[in-house]
Amino acid sequence: MKKQCSFHLAENLNRLAHWLRIMGYDAAIYRAVSFDVLVTRCQKERRILLTRSSKEASDKRRFQRILIKSTDYRNQLTELGEIIECNNQNLFTRCPKCNHPLIDSPSEKVATLIPAYICEAHKIVQVCRGCGHIYWQGTHFEAIKNTLRSIFP
Numbered sequence: 001m002k003k004q005c006s007f008h009l010a011e012n013l014n015r016l017a018h019w020l021r022i023m024g025y026d027a028a029i030y031r032a033v034s035f036d037v038l039v040t041r042c043q044k045e046r047r048i049l050l051t052r053s054s055k056e057a058s059d060k061r062r063f064q065r066i067l068i069k070s071t072d073y074r075n076q077l078t079e080l081g082e083i084i085e086c087n088n089q090n091l092f093t094r095c096p097k098c099n100h101p102l103i104d105s106p107s108e109k110v111a112t113l114i115p116a117y118i119c120e121a122h123k124i125v126q127v128c129r130g131c132g133h134i135y136w137q138g139t140h141f142e143a144i145k146n147t148l149r150s151i152f153p
């Protein structure tokens with residue numbers, strides 16, 4: 001099994017961050033911070049910087065970094081194929097919007113916040129303690145899984 005790494009992404013890699021989070025990876029994006037701050041955070045938090053800037057990728061300081069060449073998120077995920085894996089156990093464990101871990105909750109507990117038919121159909125839902133978003137394993141989950149299967153056969 002591959003080591004579970006965590007990432008720091010440049011702001012223009014938002015879509016890639018979204019997909020890494022779906023796969024359960026800690027993929028942070030800090031907006032409006034300088035490159036120096038990013039480097040310090042990568043060093044302190046042992047994160048790998050993902051960037052599309054060859055200038056940033058060739059910085060002389062010591063930190064892990066990967067230069068992302070593709071513009072399409074599917075190809076970007078393929079570029080990371082040597083260090084990430086699509087593990088079913090990790091899928092949907094992290095909020096794609098804000099990167100916080102998701103917590104399983106009985107749907108009854110959040111019944112007032114979700115449609116009644118969702119509460120009926122799903123005994124357990126996933127709640128984000130970061131942004132409050134509530135997720136359930138509906139049809140879009142299958143679509144996401146199919147997309148990931150096509151990238152990580």
Ligand SMILES: [Zn+2]
Nearest residue numbers: 095098128131
């Ligand atoms: Zn969230």
